[in-house]
Amino acid sequence: MADYARSLRANGVPVPEIARKLVITSGKNQGQRPSVATVYRILAEDEAES
Secondary structure, three states: OHHHHHHHHHOOOOHHHHHHHOOOOOOOOOOOOOOHHHHHHHHHHHHHHO
């Protein structure tokens, strides 16, 4: 999910639209969509590692 979010962001897709395209694949929230804040957090972690 995180890799897909990063690739969409690299292609210029807005974060709210990325959140609508993603689906959580494991855990207690399986099958649900992540919040926009979660997507921002995923993308921020990627930038912090660089």
